[in-house]
Amino acid sequence: MIIIKDLWWGDQPLGSQYPSLFRVVLDKNIPISSVLDPTRPFSWNLNFRRNLSNSEIEDLEGLMRSLDGVHLSPSVPDARLWPLSSSGLFSVKSFFLALSQFFGSPQVFPSKFVWNSQIPFKVQSFIWLVAHKKVNTNDMLQVRRPYKALSPDICILCMKHGESADHIFLHCSLTIGLWHRLFQLAKMDWVPPRSILDMMYIKFNGFGSSNRGIALWQAANIALIRIVWRERNARILRIKQGIQSLYGTLLFSLLLFGLIVPRATEDVPIKGCGLCAAKVVSTTFSDSPSCSPVKGKKVAHLDGSKRALLGRTGTGIAGGCMLMLGI
Numbered sequence: 001m002i003i004i005k006d007l008w009w010g011d012q013p014l015g016s017q018y019p020s021l022f023r024v025v026l027d028k029n030i031p032i033s034s035v036l037d038p039t040r041p042f043s044w045n046l047n048f049r050r051n052l053s054n055s056e057i058e059d060l061e062g063l064m065r066s067l068d069g070v071h072l073s074p075s076v077p078d079a080r081l082w083p084l085s086s087s088g089l090f091s092v093k094s095f096f097l098a099l100s101q102f103f104g105s106p107q108v109f110p111s112k113f114v115w116n117s118q119i120p121f122k123v124q125s126f127i128w129l130v131a132h133k134k135v136n137t138n139d140m141l142q143v144r145r146p147y148k149a150l151s152p153d154i155c156i157l158c159m160k161h162g163e164s165a166d167h168i169f170l171h172c173s174l175t176i177g178l179w180h181r182l183f184q185l186a187k188m189d190w191v192p193p194r195s196i197l198d199m200m201y202i203k204f205n206g207f208g209s210s211n212r213g214i215a216l217w218q219a220a221n222i223a224l225i226r227i228v229w230r231e232r233n234a235r236i237l238r239i240k241q242g243i244q245s246l247y248g249t250l251l252f253s254l255l256l257f258g259l260i261v262p263r264a265t266e267d268v269p270i271k272g273c274g275l276c277a278a279k280v281v282s283t284t285f286s287d288s289p290s291c292s293p294v295k296g297k298k299v300a301h302l303d304g305s306k307r308a309l310l311g312r313t314g315t316g317i318a319g320g321c322m323l324m325l326g327i
Helices: 054-067 092-103 111-115 121-131 138-144 165-171 173-185 196-201 211-236 243-260
Strands: 279-286 297-302 308-310 320-326
Touching: 111 121, 111 196, 121 196, 121 211, 165 173, 165 196, 165 211, 173 211, 173 243, 196 211, 211 243
Parallel strands: none
Antiparallel strands: 279 320, 297 308, 297 320
16 A cells, blocks of 8 residues: 555545645655554655755654554554455445535436337437437537537527527427427427426426326427437438428327337327327238228328328339328
8 A cells, every 4th residue: 555645544645635745745656554563663764866945844743643544453454445345345335325415416318208208229329429429510519529510609590599409409499499399299288497407307297197108208308309300401402391390200200119019008098199099900012002991991102201191192213101090
């Protein structure tokens, strides 16, 4: 155990308690066993590299008075003791609790919202980055490469405010329009929270509290965040879509997700959303899909480019998909 650097006597290492004194010690990595004389009373051979000044002599006297209360057993080998746990052994839990008391309670991460959602792991990882504000928004690029980031203060979606994770995924005029439409679909009133992390943490239960409703609401939120990010990247490449087209893409994602929700929950009603509560009764693929209204059915026309064209026909690059949904 190093006499200067290790914490073995007092609340701080001796090198921090007497910095001017140990600055003139010849060997700063010397162990206690080499400094301590085994004969009693103990003597401390610190081996200074020059004669001490008056102030350093006063520090040495204070150090010696402090070390008079030390009870050492030279025959017992040195051992480390973790003071934050009763067992004296290090644990991540004790260290985390100590940091929490020092820095304040950390905000609870919405792990269930991210990792328990029935979406691909790649998308879950992206949402984790969004929650921790680690995505490559302009403000983060400016920090990482201050001389290479282009237009760091401009959000490409609204061209009005600076781009950050909270702005682009929640407070941007285009994004908040999508959030309003999603809550209108769920027939809910809402007030935008302060951050996107708060948005993930708050349990709105927009489609009810059933397992199916919770799963679809998680998918809707995550799909919206993912759609906004893809649109942001597309606009950087001069490819622009309107909010109606983005909302159609969001509906398309919900319809596809409704097909993979566990069958045990298919017939569970979902609050406020007739579209998401519907059960798929037939699916038709064609190059030019078209249909007439069917009694007791809601028809959703989906083209091959993954645009949801509700109530009218449409075609896409890969042909169209028509979903007839029971009310």
